[in-house]
Amino acid sequence: MGIRHTTRNIFKATMVSLLFTAIVGLLTGLIVNQRFASIELDGEKLRIEPKPTRIYDAQGNKMAEFEKDRKEMTPYSEIPKEIIEGVVATEDREFFNHAGVNVRTIFRAVLVDLRSGSFEQGGSTVTQQLAKGIYLNPGKTLDRKIQEAVYATAIEKEYSKQDIIAFYLNHNFYGQRAYGVKNAIKTYFGMTIEEFEKQDKIDRIARSALLAGIPQSPSVLNPYANKEQAMQRRNTVLTNMYVRGYITREEYEAAKTKDFLVLQQPKIADDEQIHYPEYVHYVLSEASKILDMPIEEVMYSGVTLYTSFEPEVYKAMRQHMSDSSLYPTNPAGDDQKIQGASVFVNPQNGEIYAMTGSRDEITQFLSFNRAFQAKRGPGSSFKPIMDYGPALETGKWNPYSTVQCQSSFGTYFVKDHNCNGSKSMAEALRLSNNGPAVWMLQQVGIDYARAYVKKLGIELTDNDIYLPIALGGLEYGVTPLEMADAYQVFANGGKRAEAHTIRRMVNYLDEVVYEPEQPKQVIRAEAADQMKSMLRSVVTNGTGRNAEVPGYKISGKTGTNENPSGHGNKDIWFAGFTDNMVGIVWMGFDNADSRHYIPSGQTSYIAAKMFGEIAKDTLKILPKAKITAQQSNVDKISIELFRNTEGNQVTVKWEDKPGLKYEIHRNDAIIGDSLDGSYTDTNLKAEKTYTYQVVGFDEKTGQKVLESNKSSIQLPKVEEKPVVEEKPAVEDKPVVEETPPATKEEDDTTEQKPTKEEPTKEETPQTEAPKQSETQPQKETETDPQKTQTPSSGDTTGTDVKGTEQKDSGSQEETTQTKAGQTTSGGDNNSQNQKVTEQQPKTETNNL
Numbered sequence: 001m002g003i004r005h006t007t008r009n010i011f012k013a014t015m016v017s018l019l020f021t022a023i024v025g026l027l028t029g030l031i032v033n034q035r036f037a038s039i040e041l042d043g044e045k046l047r048i049e050p051k052p053t054r055i056y057d058a059q060g061n062k063m064a065e066f067e068k069d070r071k072e073m074t075p076y077s078e079i080p081k082e083i084i085e086g087v088v089a090t091e092d093r094e095f096f097n098h099a100g101v102n103v104r105t106i107f108r109a110v111l112v113d114l115r116s117g118s119f120e121q122g123g124s125t126v127t128q129q130l131a132k133g134i135y136l137n138p139g140k141t142l143d144r145k146i147q148e149a150v151y152a153t154a155i156e157k158e159y160s161k162q163d164i165i166a167f168y169l170n171h172n173f174y175g176q177r178a179y180g181v182k183n184a185i186k187t188y189f190g191m192t193i194e195e196f197e198k199q200d201k202i203d204r205i206a207r208s209a210l211l212a213g214i215p216q217s218p219s220v221l222n223p224y225a226n227k228e229q230a231m232q233r234r235n236t237v238l239t240n241m242y243v244r245g246y247i248t249r250e251e252y253e254a255a256k257t258k259d260f261l262v263l264q265q266p267k268i269a270d271d272e273q274i275h276y277p278e279y280v281h282y283v284l285s286e287a288s289k290i291l292d293m294p295i296e297e298v299m300y301s302g303v304t305l306y307t308s309f310e311p312e313v314y315k316a317m318r319q320h321m322s323d324s325s326l327y328p329t330n331p332a333g334d335d336q337k338i339q340g341a342s343v344f345v346n347p348q349n350g351e352i353y354a355m356t357g358s359r360d361e362i363t364q365f366l367s368f369n370r371a372f373q374a375k376r377g378p379g380s381s382f383k384p385i386m387d388y389g390p391a392l393e394t395g396k397w398n399p400y401s402t403v404q405c406q407s408s409f410g411t412y413f414v415k416d417h418n419c420n421g422s423k424s425m426a427e428a429l430r431l432s433n434n435g436p437a438v439w440m441l442q443q444v445g446i447d448y449a450r451a452y453v454k455k456l457g458i459e460l461t462d463n464d465i466y467l468p469i470a471l472g473g474l475e476y477g478v479t480p481l482e483m484a485d486a487y488q489v490f491a492n493g494g495k496r497a498e499a500h501t502i503r504r505m506v507n508y509l510d511e512v513v514y515e516p517e518q519p520k521q522v523i524r525a526e527a528a529d530q531m532k533s534m535l536r537s538v539v540t541n542g543t544g545r546n547a548e549v550p551g552y553k554i555s556g557k558t559g560t561n562e563n564p565s566g567h568g569n570k571d572i573w574f575a576g577f578t579d580n581m582v583g584i585v586w587m588g589f590d591n592a593d594s595r596h597y598i599p600s601g602q603t604s605y606i607a608a609k610m611f612g613e614i615a616k617d618t619l620k621i622l623p624k625a626k627i628t629a630q631q632s633n634v635d636k637i638s639i640e641l642f643r644n645t646e647g648n649q650v651t652v653k654w655e656d657k658p659g660l661k662y663e664i665h666r667n668d669a670i671i672g673d674s675l676d677g678s679y680t681d682t683n684l685k686a687e688k689t690y691t692y693q694v695v696g697f698d699e700k701t702g703q704k705v706l707e708s709n710k711s712s713i714q715l716p717k718v719e720e721k722p723v724v725e726e727k728p729a730v731e732d733k734p735v736v737e738e739t740p741p742a743t744k745e746e747d748d749t750t751e752q753k754p755t756k757e758e759p760t761k762e763e764t765p766q767t768e769a770p771k772q773s774e775t776q777p778q779k780e781t782e783t784d785p786q787k788t789q790t791p792s793s794g795d796t797t798g799t800d801v802k803g804t805e806q807k808d809s810g811s812q813e814e815t816t817q818t819k820a821g822q823t824t825s826g827g828d829n830n831s832q833n834q835k836v837t838e839q840q841p842k843t844e845t846n847n848l
Helices: 002-036 081-091 103-116 126-135 142-158 161-171 181-189 193-198 201-216 227-243 249-256 277-291 295-299 311-321 379-394 425-430 435-444 446-455 467-471 480-491 525-541 605-621
Strands: 053-056 062-066 304-307 339-346 351-356 402-404 412-414 422-424 502-506 512-514 555-562 569-578 581-588 635-637 639-643 650-654 660-666 669-674 678-681 689-698 704-708 711-714 733-735
Touching: 053 277, 062 277, 081 126, 081 161, 081 201, 081 227, 126 142, 126 161, 161 181, 181 193, 181 201, 193 201, 201 227, 201 249, 227 249, 277 295, 277 304, 277 351, 277 502, 311 339, 311 351, 311 605, 339 480, 339 605, 351 480, 379 425, 379 435, 379 446, 379 467, 379 480, 379 525, 379 555, 379 569, 402 425, 402 435, 412 435, 412 467, 422 425, 425 435, 425 525, 425 669, 435 446, 435 467, 446 467, 480 525, 480 569, 480 581, 525 555, 525 669, 555 605, 569 605, 581 605, 635 689, 639 689, 639 711, 650 689, 660 678, 669 678, 678 689
Parallel strands: 053 304, 635 704
Antiparallel strands: 053 062, 304 502, 339 351, 339 581, 402 422, 502 512, 555 569, 569 581, 639 650, 639 733, 650 678, 660 669, 660 689, 689 704, 689 711
């Protein structure tokens, strides 16, 4: 009974399989025949005429050319038969019998795909593989498989089997810059085809099996890349050749004992013409992704690549990146250098102007490039992307929304300085406070913030779901190119095109096969402009002063990532931009340890300095960006200025309007904010001229609704006077003129013009007044990152740090860990999207 039952099951399964195969074959035949009637086969694409791959810069100058007779047509009669046998035995056993499509292999592939729910199994014949490489775009969809079958059928109808296998072997890429079977023999064995034919038969079989196995995955299965996998693949081909009867058992056993029999080093001609090798590397890398083929295959594919590369920008970048005086010192004192990388992009269209991945000039082609291959922790430069950007995008917060100076989030703690109580979002970002950034991420929700970051082009890992990501504490980090790509939205009104360098790709038939997409709106324009304004304050009056370029409005953010060893810092960053330029600078050791690190006092102000030097030259080279005219629906108001008798304090007054929050600018830098029509600026210097302006924003939406005239005041020279018992009341002097006053000094007794409301000396505004340092550029020798002004009691908001070389308000993005090596998340769960787990990855960040 059991035997009969089993027999029936086997018979049933067999009949179902045969029926399914028949149905698959019938459907395939019907679809292929229907489409075949409308196909026109371009035979010229199958015939190989050696054409070079060329790369051009933005000015039309040739950067690189790859040819070297790498792609030559070798006729079937000259191809060693063992190579043909190895390919047929392994890739397509029924090659000489089918008509381009093998129904049985398709059936097997369909069964696997149905189980997996994908179309990962190929089931392609040699003819289909040839059709895919010549006529179709990469991919593994059902429609693409049908197209393969259509073109394969057309090829089989037009050409003989001998021609088809010859086309296939001549178009194959074999790794190590070897394109086609003839060049592969020369590259791996240093032989001509004639010499290959004359060698010992066993050696010829072993070498043929090696070459037959490589094209499946050239970058992995060649012996120079992976000996173990290459040997396994070669022996698989030998087994297939034996099973199919192409070689005897004795030949099979003898060939298996052979080594690879390849040259010690591949024979690669060095006659390529390459200028700017590190940038050419990136161009080929980008083309590799577009074409879904290895870089070395792109090099000899015959395409012409027109790029956005600006040689003059690159030269300016290299000049400063190689300047040792612009780098931190190495505390170990040995030969290891703190490295650097930089990327500059056009945010108007996403085109890359230039990039460099090393402090020293890169001369070796295809060597590691930190600009687009090294992922590092971004520190506080990630705050606009991860924390405040998502908050602005919701529309629930604006630059003048209140954020909390919170340091404890359950079992996760952050260290912060100059942050107590609450302050505005703009002020927290300007001073790079840590607590408000983490608090903001918690309010927005990690899921929402991750989705926002993805729109900016950064793919976070599944483990990047904890609060330390607010301060740049990522599992792997980001590349300088990814950061430049993300910051584009802030420079271009919320629009972004993926950062790229290829403007146009043309194949060897002079057909345009690729052009990049135009920028798309990915975040709200209003939110982007709000971020731009906040980041402008970082440069004019915050942690990024060293990035300022006279005559240009630079916005940007510093970032510092702490060294896991506990000594100093691992990475320092600056991300800056104008309307037509986004630039990223990174510095750090490739492998930081207890001896090799960036000293604690040397932080991201150094990266900002490097950015400023590169940007200064770059902005002279680049054309001015076309800036869309903004709507002129901003009301105009007037301000009045009053000074005290000591000449160290100025009060700004204006007509207050309900529902507004005001931003006070001094010498084009934001110095504080106010909720009413008054602001007092303290601790000023005598004999200096100060220019003020007030800008009003809707307190709910953050939209700019009014701005004042610019009004200037010159503080008089203060002379020491003898102390007297009584001081007469002195009224402040109003200044109403909008132009700077005459240079003639005014003493304290100058008659004052009457005003509607005159403050007394003791009058103070209702908002805290920051102590503001001079916004004039300082000489490098005068800067001292360790010196700060001590804030007066209750005066912490907006307190400046003296000098341009400084940490962000002196604070550090450090985390207090509850367990060794672990930081856990907790605290109030104020968002539905907030993910809270028992453990969080360690964050090594600093709030610079």
